[in-house]
Amino acid sequence: MTAVRALWFRDPxxxxxxxxxxxxxxxxxxxxxxxxxxxxIRTLAVRGAxxxxxxxxxxxxxxxxGGRHTPxxxxxxxxxxxxxxxxxxxxxxxxxxxxxxxxxxxxxxxxYRTRIVEECHAIGTAGAPLFATARRVLTHCNAGALATVxxxxxxxxxxxxxxxxxRLFVWVDETRPLLQGSRLTAWELARERIPxxxxxxxxxxxxxxxxxxxxxxVGADRIARNGDFANKIGxxxxxxxxxxxxxxxxxxxxxxxxxARRASGASIPVEExxxxxxxxxxxxxxxxxxxxxxxxxxxxxxxxxxTAYVTPAGVVRQRAVGRAISEAxxxxxxxxx
Amino acid sequence: MTAVRALWFRDPxxxxxxxxxxxxxxxxxxxxxxxxxxxxIRTLAVRGAxxxxxxxxxxxxxxxxGGRHTPxxxxxxxxxxxxxxxxxxxxxxxxxxxxxxxxxxxxxxxxYRTRIVEECHAIGTAGAPLFATARRVLTHCNAGALATVxxxxxxxxxxxxxxxxxRLFVWVDETRPLLQGSRLTAWELARERIPxxxxxxxxxxxxxxxxxxxxxxVGADRIARNGDFANKIGxxxxxxxxxxxxxxxxxxxxxxxxxARRASGASIPVEExxxxxxxxxxxxxxxxxxxxxxxxxxxxxxxxxxTAYVTPAGVVRQRAVGRAISEAxxxxxxxxx
Numbered sequence: 001m002t003a004v005r006a007l008w009f010r011d012p013x014x015x016x017x018x019x020x021x022x023x024x025x026x027x028x029x030x031x032x033x034x035x036x037x038x039x040x041i042r043t044l045a046v047r048g049a050x051x052x053x054x055x056x057x058x059x060x061x062x063x064x065x066g067g068r069h070t071p072x073x074x075x076x077x078x079x080x081x082x083x084x085x086x087x088x089x090x091x092x093x094x095x096x097x098x099x100x101x102x103x104x105x106x107x108x109x110x111x112y113r114t115r116i117v118e119e120c121h122a123i124g125t126a127g128a129p130l131f132a133t134a135r136r137v138l139t140h141c142n143a144g145a146l147a148t149v150x151x152x153x154x155x156x157x158x159x160x161x162x163x164x165x166x167r168l169f170v171w172v173d174e175t176r177p178l179l180q181g182s183r184l185t186a187w188e189l190a191r192e193r194i195p196x197x198x199x200x201x202x203x204x205x206x207x208x209x210x211x212x213x214x215x216x217x218v219g220a221d222r223i224a225r226n227g228d229f230a231n232k233i234g235x236x237x238x239x240x241x242x243x244x245x246x247x248x249x250x251x252x253x254x255x256x257x258x259x260a261r262r263a264s265g266a267s268i269p270v271e272e273x274x275x276x277x278x279x280x281x282x283x284x285x286x287x288x289x290x291x292x293x294x295x296x297x298x299x300x301x302x303x304x305x306x307t308a309y310v311t312p313a314g315v316v317r318q319r320a321v322g323r324a325i326s327e328a329x330x331x332x333x334x335x336x337x
Numbered sequence: 338m339t340a341v342r343a344l345w346f347r348d349p350x351x352x353x354x355x356x357x358x359x360x361x362x363x364x365x366x367x368x369x370x371x372x373x374x375x376x377x378i379r380t381l382a383v384r385g386a387x388x389x390x391x392x393x394x395x396x397x398x399x400x401x402x403g404g405r406h407t408p409x410x411x412x413x414x415x416x417x418x419x420x421x422x423x424x425x426x427x428x429x430x431x432x433x434x435x436x437x438x439x440x441x442x443x444x445x446x447x448x449y450r451t452r453i454v455e456e457c458h459a460i461g462t463a464g465a466p467l468f469a470t471a472r473r474v475l476t477h478c479n480a481g482a483l484a485t486v487x488x489x490x491x492x493x494x495x496x497x498x499x500x501x502x503x504r505l506f507v508w509v510d511e512t513r514p515l516l517q518g519s520r521l522t523a524w525e526l527a528r529e530r531i532p533x534x535x536x537x538x539x540x541x542x543x544x545x546x547x548x549x550x551x552x553x554x555v556g557a558d559r560i561a562r563n564g565d566f567a568n569k570i571g572x573x574x575x576x577x578x579x580x581x582x583x584x585x586x587x588x589x590x591x592x593x594x595x596x597a598r599r600a601s602g603a604s605i606p607v608e609e610x611x612x613x614x615x616x617x618x619x620x621x622x623x624x625x626x627x628x629x630x631x632x633x634x635x636x637x638x639x640x641x642x643x644t645a646y647v648t649p650a651g652v653v654r655q656r657a658v659g660r661a662i663s664e665a666x667x668x669x670x671x672x673x674x
Contacts, residue, residue, distance in 0.1 A: 023625040172628075174615065176513055176537040182616070182624040190627040198630040200513040200615055202538050202571025206607075206636040209573060234539025236546060237574050244577050270543075278511065278537055279519070281618040287519040288360040290527040291509075293535040299543040 004145040004188055006051045007058070009113075011106065012065035014058045016046045019146055019180075023187040034063035034074050041081040041088070044178065048147020049221045050116050053087030053256050057109040060095035064105045071100040083269040084230050084298045086222040090256040090332070113149060119254035119312035120151035127157025127217070127252060127310035131166055134214035134248070138171040138204055141232035142184035143219025143252065153219040153252040155188065157310060162194060170196040171213060173204055175232060177277040177295060201234050205241045216242045217250040217310070223258045227303030227321040228265025233296055239305035252310035260329030265300035273297045341482040341525055343388045344395070346450075348443065349402035351395045353383045356483055356517075360524040371400035371411050378418040378425070381515065385484020386558045387453050390424030390593050394446040397432035401442045408437040420606040421567050421635045423559040427593040427669070450486060456591035456649035457488035464494025464554070464589060464647035468503055471551035471585070475508040475541055478569035479521035480556025480589065490556040490589040492525065494647060499531060507533040508550060510541055512569060514614040514632060538571050542578045553579045554587040554647070560595045564640030564658040565602025570633055576642035589647035597666030602637035610634045 007016040014037055018027040029045060031037045037059030040046050046055045056078045063074030075096045082088060091112055098108035131137060141147075143154035151159065162168055170189055175181035182198045189196045199207070207213050216238055223229040229251055242249040262268060278293035279285055287293070309316045309324070316324045344353040351374055355364040366382060368374045374396030377383050383392045393415045400411030412433045419425060428449055435445035468474060478484075480491035488496065499505055507526055512518035519535045526533045536544070544550050553575055560566040566588055579586040599605060615630035616622055624630070646653045646661070653661045 024623075174513070174624075176511070176539055179618075179623055182628070182630075186628040187625045190625045196628065198615055198624055198628055200538075200570060200632070202513055202569075202574065203631065203633055203636075205574035205577065206570060206633050209636070232539075233537060233543060237539065237542035237578050240542065240581050241574050241577050244581075278535055281516075282621045282623055284619045284621075286361075286516055286619055287511075287535055288524045288527045291519070291523040291533065291535055293519075294540065295537070296540055296543050299540075299546070 004191065006146045006149050007046060007055055009058045009061065009109070012062060014055065014062055016040055016055065017146070018045045019047055019184060020045055022183055031062065033066060034059050034069060034077055037062055038077050038081050041078070048142060049085035049087040049219065049257055050120065050148035050153065050254055051146065052082065052085050053091030054113045054116055054149050056088050057091035057095045057112045060092060060099060061105045061109045064099050071096045082271055084221045084271045086259045087256040116148065116254055116256065117150045120148050120153060120156050122312035123153055123252050123254065123310050124151055124156030124160035126314045127250065128160040128164055130215065130250060130315065131157055131161040131168060135167060136169050136171065136212060136214045138173070138207065138213045138216045138238065139185060140173040140181065140218050140235050140238055141175045142180040144185055144188040146184050146188065147219060153254065154217040155185070157217065157252065158194065159192070168194065170194060171204065171207055172196050172198045173201045173234065174198055175234065176201055180232070204238055208241050208245045208247055213247055215248045215250065217252055220251050220253040220257050221298055222268050223251070223253055223325070224262040224265045224268060225260055225322055225325050226264045227306060227309070227318055228300055230265065230268045230270065230298045230300050233299050236299040236301045239301045243305045248307040249305055250308055250310055251306050254312055255328040255332065258325045258328050260325050265302065268300055270300065271297045341528065343483045343486050344383060344392055346395045346398065346446070349399060351392065351399055353377055353392065354483070355382045356384055356521060357382055360520055368399065370403060371396050371406060371414055374399055375414050375418050378415070385479060386422035386424040386556065386594055387457065387485035387490065387591055388483065389419065389422050390428030391450045391453055391486050393425050394428035394432045394449045397429060397436060398442045398446045401436050408433045419608055421558045421608045423596045424593040453485065453591055453593065454487045457485050457490060457493050459649035460490055460589050460591065460647050461488055461493030461497035463651045464587065465497040465501055467552065467587060467652065468494055468498040468505060472504060473506050473508065473549060473551045475510070475544065475550045475553045475575065476522060477510040477518065477555050477572050477575055478512045479517040481522055481525040483521050483525065484556060490591065491554040492522070494554065494589065495531065496529070505531065507531060508541065508544055509533050509535045510538045510571065511535055512571065513538055517569070541575055545578050545582045545584055550584055552585045552587065554589055557588050557590040557594050558635055559605050560588070560590055560662070561599040561602045561605060562597055562659055562662055563601045564643055564646070564655055565637055567602065567605045567607065567635045567637050570636050573636040573638045576638045580642045585644040586642055587645055587647055588643050591649055592665040592669065595662045595665050597662050602639065605637055607637065608634045
C-alpha cells in the first residue's frame with residue numbers, strides 16, 4: 001500500500017482528499033449525497049480516471065443509502081459529470097447492476113475498488129522492469145495514487161522499480177492549466193523522496209531532444225480498441241516529440257480505461273472546460289480582460305506513437321493491444337454505456 | 338507605426354515599458370545608468386531579442402553619457418545579461434564601434450533602432466501574403482511590438498495582412514513559465530481587436546492535430562547558418578508537431594538575429610533561469626516545498642522543421658537560408674562577439 005489514499009468509504013459517507021487544495025493544504029471532504037459526489041468529480045476535487053471510477057462506484061452506494069434515487073437516476077447524475085474518462089462509466093455501471101438486481105451495492109463498490117488497486121499494483125510489477133535501465137523518466141499530469149486510489153498507473157512502475165532498487169529520476173511536467181504535475185505528482189514523489197524536477201510543459205521537448213529522457217510514461221483516460229488513447233491535454237505533444245527522438249513512450253492503465261467498443265480515438269469525447277482555468281493562475285487573472293481562452297482538457301494520441309501499454313496482465317506492445325482489450329472486455333462481460 | 342512601443346530614448350534617459358507588469362499595469366521605467374539597463378534586460382523588464390538589442394544599443398549611449406565607463410566595460414556589462422539572443426550582441430557592438438572610434442553613439446543607436454523597426458515592417462510586408470489564406474495562426478511567446486520596439490517579427494505579417502483585409506484568428510500559446518503569450522501577445526492583439534484565443538501550451542498539439550491551425554509563426558532569439566534556431570522554450574515541440582501534421586511553420590526575424598558564424602544550433606548557448614519562475618505562478622508558490630525545478634528559457638529547433646524564414650528581404654525557404662544569412666553578415670561587415 002502506498003502512503004497516499006485518494007478516497008475511502010465509511011458507510012454511508014465517501015471521504016475524499018480534496019485535490020484542488022494540494023499541496024498547500026490537506027483537506028478531507030465528506031460526501032454524503034450523490035449530488036456531492038457528482039460535484040466533487042465535476043470540479044476535480046477527485047480526479048484521475050481510475051479514482052473517478054472508484055469515487056463514482058461509491059457515489060452509487062451513497063445514492064442507494066440516501067434512498068432518494070433509483071439506480072438509473074443516480075447513475076445518470078454521475079455519468080453526466082465528465083465525458084472522457086471511461087473508468088467513470090465502468091465504475092457506475094458495475095454498482096448500478098448490483099443495485100438494480102437486488103444485490104449489495106457496497107459489496108460491488110468495495111470489490112471494484114479492490115480490483116482497481118490490485119490492477120494498479122499489477123501494473124507496477126509488470127512495468128517495473130522497463131525502468132531498470134531507463135533511469136530518467138518523464139511523466140505528464142498526475143497518474144499516481146491520487147489518480148487511482150493507490151499505487152497509480154504511470155507512477156506504479158516507478159514506485160515498484162524504486163523499491164526493487166532502481167535509481168530513478170522523474171521529470172515532472174507541471175501540466176497547465178491545473179498543474180496536476182507540479183501540485184500532485186511532485187507532492188507524491190516528494191513524500192517518497194523520489195528524486196524529481198518540475199518543468200514547464202514547454203521544456204519537455206528540450207530534454208527529450210537533448211538525450212536527457214530515457215522513457216516517457218503516462219496514464220490514460222480512455223483507450224480505444226486500436227490503441228489510440230485520450231489523456232490530459234499535452235500528452236499528444238509529448239508522444240510525438242518522444243517518437244521523433246526515439247524515446248520509448250508507455251501508457252499505463254487498468255482494464256477499466258480500455259473502451260473495447262470504441263474502434264479508434266477519433267470518436268472519443270474530449271471535454272472542454274471553462275476558460276477561467278487558463279485565464280487565471282492560482283485564482284488570479286493574469287490575461288488581459290478583453291481576451292478569451294479555449295480549454296480542452298484532453299487530447300487524443302494515435303497508437304502509432306505508443307511503444308507499449310502497461311496493463312495488469314503485463315506489457316503489451318502496440319501491435320498486440322487490440323487482442324488484449326478484447327479479452328479485457330470479455331472478462332468484464334458488460335458494456336458500460 | 339504600431340500603437341505599442343516597447344522603449345524610447347530622451348537624452349540621456351532610456352524609458353521602457355516594464356513588461357513584467359503587463360497587462361495589469363502600465364509602468365514606465367526610466368533608466369539613467371547602464372547598470373539599470375543591464376538589470377532591466379536581465380530581469381525581463383524589457384525582453385524579446387530585437388528589443389533587447391535596441392535597449393542594449395541605447396544602454397551604450399546611457400553609459401557614454403554617464404562618463405563612468407569605457408566602451409569596452411559598458412559593452413561587457415550589457416553582454417553579460419543574457420546569453421541566447423544574438424541581437425543583444427549586435428546592438429551592443431554597433432554602438433561600441435561608433436563610440437570607440439570617436440563617433441556619436443546616439444546617432445549609431447538611433448540608426449540601429451530605425452533599422453530594426455524598418456526591418457520588422459519589411460518582415461510584415463514580406464510575410465503578409467502567407468496569411469492571405471492561412472486564416473488560423475498559432476504563435477508562441479511574444480514576438481510582437483513589445484519584443485521588437487514596433488511591429489513585431491511573428492506578429493508583423495499578421496498585422497500587415499489584417500490591414501490588407503485578411504480575416505485572421507490567432508491561437509496564443511500562454512507560454513509558461515512567464516506567460517509572455519497570455520500576458521503580452523494577447524494584450525497586443527486585444528488592443529488592435531485582432532480575434533484570438535489564449536490556450537495552455539499543452540493544447541497547441543490538439544488544435545494542430547485536429548485541423549484547426551493553418552500556419553504557425555514564431556520569432557527567434559538566434560538563427561544559425563544552417564537555419565537551426567533558438568527561441569522561447571516550447572517552440573521546438575510546436576515545430577515538431579506542426580511538421581507531423583503538415584502545417585507550415587514560419588520563423589520571422591530581422592538580420593540582427595542571424596548568427597552567421599554559428600554553423601548549427603548545437604552550439605547556441607541556452608540560458609537556464611531561476612527555478613522560482615516555474616515553482617511560483619504570479620508570485621505564489623504552487624509546488625510542494627520539497628520540490629525543485631529546472632527552467633531552460635530556450636530550446637533549439639532544427640532547420641528541417643522550418644518551412645520558411647520571413648526576413649526583411651522576403652520569405653526565404655529553408656534550403657536557401659544559408660545564402661541569405663551570409664549576405665546579411667557581409668552587409669553588416671562585423672562580427673559582434
